[in-house]
Amino acid sequence: MNEEEIKKVFTEKFPEKIEEKEVFDFSPAFQVDKSIILDVCKFLKESEALCFDLLSCMVGVDREDSFEVIYCLFSFDKKHKLTLKVPLPRENPEIESVTPMWKAANWHEREIAELFGIKFLNHPDPRGILLPEDWDEGYPMRRNWQGKDFIKRPDK
Amino acid sequence: MKALKTEEFEVNMGPHHPSTHGVCKFVLTMDGEQIIDLVPHIGFLHRALEKIAENRTYLQYIPFTDRIDYVSSMFCNYGFVLTLEKLAKIEAPERAEYIRVIVMELNRIASHLIWLGTFALDIGALTPFLYAFRERERIMDLFEMICGQRMTFNYIRVGGVSKDLPPEFIPKAKEFTRIFEPKVDEYENILTQNPIFLERAKGVGVLPRKLAIDYSVTGPNLRATGFKWDLRKEEPYSIYDRFDFDIPFGANSDTWDRYMVRIREMREANRIVKQALEQIPEGDFKKRVPVLFKPPAGEIYTRIESTRGEMGFYIISDGTTKPYRVKLRTASFSNLAALPEIARGCLIADLVAIFASFDVIMPDVDR
Numbered sequence: 001m002n003e004e005e006i007k008k009v010f011t012e013k014f015p016e017k018i019e020e021k022e023v024f025d026f027s028p029a030f031q032v033d034k035s036i037i038l039d040v041c042k043f044l045k046e047s048e049a050l051c052f053d054l055l056s057c058m059v060g061v062d063r064e065d066s067f068e069v070i071y072c073l074f075s076f077d078k079k080h081k082l083t084l085k086v087p088l089p090r091e092n093p094e095i096e097s098v099t100p101m102w103k104a105a106n107w108h109e110r111e112i113a114e115l116f117g118i119k120f121l122n123h124p125d126p127r128g129i130l131l132p133e134d135w136d137e138g139y140p141m142r143r144n145w146q147g148k149d150f151i152k153r154p155d156k
Numbered sequence: 157m158k159a160l161k162t163e164e165f166e167v168n169m170g171p172h173h174p175s176t177h178g179v180c181k182f183v184l185t186m187d188g189e190q191i192i193d194l195v196p197h198i199g200f201l202h203r204a205l206e207k208i209a210e211n212r213t214y215l216q217y218i219p220f221t222d223r224i225d226y227v228s229s230m231f232c233n234y235g236f237v238l239t240l241e242k243l244a245k246i247e248a249p250e251r252a253e254y255i256r257v258i259v260m261e262l263n264r265i266a267s268h269l270i271w272l273g274t275f276a277l278d279i280g281a282l283t284p285f286l287y288a289f290r291e292r293e294r295i296m297d298l299f300e301m302i303c304g305q306r307m308t309f310n311y312i313r314v315g316g317v318s319k320d321l322p323p324e325f326i327p328k329a330k331e332f333t334r335i336f337e338p339k340v341d342e343y344e345n346i347l348t349q350n351p352i353f354l355e356r357a358k359g360v361g362v363l364p365r366k367l368a369i370d371y372s373v374t375g376p377n378l379r380a381t382g383f384k385w386d387l388r389k390e391e392p393y394s395i396y397d398r399f400d401f402d403i404p405f406g407a408n409s410d411t412w413d414r415y416m417v418r419i420r421e422m423r424e425a426n427r428i429v430k431q432a433l434e435q436i437p438e439g440d441f442k443k444r445v446p447v448l449f450k451p452p453a454g455e456i457y458t459r460i461e462s463t464r465g466e467m468g469f470y471i472i473s474d475g476t477t478k479p480y481r482v483k484l485r486t487a488s489f490s491n492l493a494a495l496p497e498i499a500r501g502c503l504i505a506d507l508v509a510i511f512a513s514f515d516v517i518m519p520d521v522d523r
Binding site: 022023024025026029053054055056057059060061062070072076079083102103104106107128129130131132140141143152 | 383
């Protein structure tokens, strides 16, 4: 399907709580409210017309006043793409895990949880992944993170 | 005779086990020789490359991309540069695109040769390692000729490549493509139908296609499941649509198929290099790009087919000289995540063969 058709199918199914965004090379992109993320992902994966079977990438972003989790989806069958963006509040960021839909989300979510401090609810294996086991210096990928040996370069 | 009593026990494999190709720890729950469960522990080589990106300008970050996957650095260079070029709407000169394809495909051969050598070594065959490194040495010499480096090249730049090909490169590269084809036959003579190798590889570590897609396994590991999928053909980037090449794929998704796909891929890569060396035009090798390179504000996600599968860069630009966020989507990270599923129920000796056939490289996993 081309972008317009995906947009149509998607907005018809979820008329509320979504907003269009722009991501080059991986469009269309939608901002989705976190309360419907499981329904949206279930629909994207299981709908015959869309059939997004590959979770190519998951990105955590610190937007200074909020957080964002980004899902880059691809369909091998239909050869189309879609990006989902879910904003999360600065205080107590939480979102449902999408591991039931794509097992690939497991490690990506562990990474985002560890580096950004975003909590994934109902995650099957909520351990850390990249940092040392005795790490106690907070969430290093947050923009305002201050580590013991971290020196921020001055802006030119 | 009384029946022997067995009980489960835990074994730590790694972090410094010779077959983990880097630093990776598996905690194995064993019942005798059989694996009941496998938990990979990664992160020993985590260098915070994504954090470093936020603290460097775009052009300063290119040498860091070399370190993502040091065995196939050209792809990491190119993936990052391609993403920036798409974001800033820059097109590299035609000669530069040809040079990029030549170096990338040579790098694919070099990377597969390392894989072939270590894979054979892990299952107990020493000779292919020596053979593979003999040919890889020639490729390293070619790379040294063009950029002075044998690894971590920092060669592909925004708008082109850092230096033009020296005049002696093309004859040398042509000579390599000519001698390489019979060398692949040589590797195959040692391994492909070797009964000991077949015993170790056929039917071992089967990864069903549905599971592979569920775990986002890509690259040769996905193609070994019989799925003909290659971004170079499906979404041609650079000038890959100008070359005639096939996509090798397997049928049984076992260790032997993963071996066969990579062997055939080396032949196809060699074919691409041959064609590119014939067609390469004269002209500029680099477009002028300002030293303080500022792509417009926006977000982009671009994928390329690296040696190990899909390599993606998600870049958020806020219009300044530094990226706001760079996310590295590496193939090995997702490929390794699928390993526990297929290792369960295998013998510990087979785990070594399966893990080696996956071609996971640890700096690529940990970033």
